[in-house]
Amino acid sequence: MGASEGLVIAVPKGRILKELLPVMQRAGIEPESAFHDDDARQLRFSTNVEGLEIVRVRSFDVATFVAFGGAQLGVAGSDVLMEFDYPEIYAPVDLDLGHCRLSVAEPTALADSDDPSRWSHVRIATKYPEVTKRHFAARGVQAEVIKLSGAMELAPSLGLCRRIVDLVSTGSTLKANDLVEVEHIADISSRLIVNRAALKTRPEEVGAWVERFREAVHAA
Structure with missing residues (x-):
């Protein structure tokens, strides 16, 4: 059929x-x-x-x-x-x-002294390049996006970038990779x-x- x-x-x-x-x-x-x-x-x-x-x-x-x-x-x-x-x-x-949320996350050590409101340029790893570009463009921030299909949490520790955009539910995966949410994009x-x-x-x-x-x- x-x-x-x-x-x-x-x-x-x-x-x-x-x-x-x-x-x-x-x-x-x-x-x-x-x-x-x-x-x-x-x-x-x-x-x-x-x-x-x-x-x-x-x-x-x-x-x-x-x-x-x-x-x-x-x-x-x-x-x-x-x-x-x-x-x-x-x-x-x-x-x-x-239910979950789409968020920006970065290493805990960086978040301790970082201020997202002062960003002017960011390099981001994500499987959501279009959403990420629109989000940062609306904030007036230039975003260099690295598209990945998974394992975004590895990107900061391996030097691909300092921040990621990904889905977050409980936050346990972020915590296990020493990352923390620093900006909320959308509820999903x-x-x-x-x-x-x-x-x-x-x-x-x-x-x-x-x-x-x-x-x-x-x-x-």
Whole structure:
């Protein structure tokens, strides 16, 4: 079954998916058994709803699948939406899960004497280059951004830069790498996202799922 024949919802792999499953269940979606099998290699799954499939992809790719029409609906963090800022995406429902924050962090020793309000130029390691550039541009700070896909916490200790921008939940990873938050950029949560063209051309189908997810969040 292709995307043109039914609806596809893209969901992220990892921690958020575990939080998302109860919401999906309250919305009436039960994936096939292989979806819950950690050893299964497939990425596309049927559900108990005729005409609805699930694809499981990397969190950063969910927005791209939805923006370009590979999926009509998806679940993405607001960090991803901020980074890509696709005009093709509408995010009508905050799912109230995946809560964390996007922050600037630096070594504890540096933070003891540092004053972020006095920065004029910074070198930053992050997987959010666009968000980082916009944040510092709004402050009038010139930002030299080094894009990394992970392990940002290593960058200061290995001399790539003095500061990073990354997601922070409990702060334990920062603490383990002798880093501390020094600036808050945004609070993050996961959103139900929709392809705008699909909502326009298939308003009853897509709109009904938006309402079901909204009700599922309220039911929690």
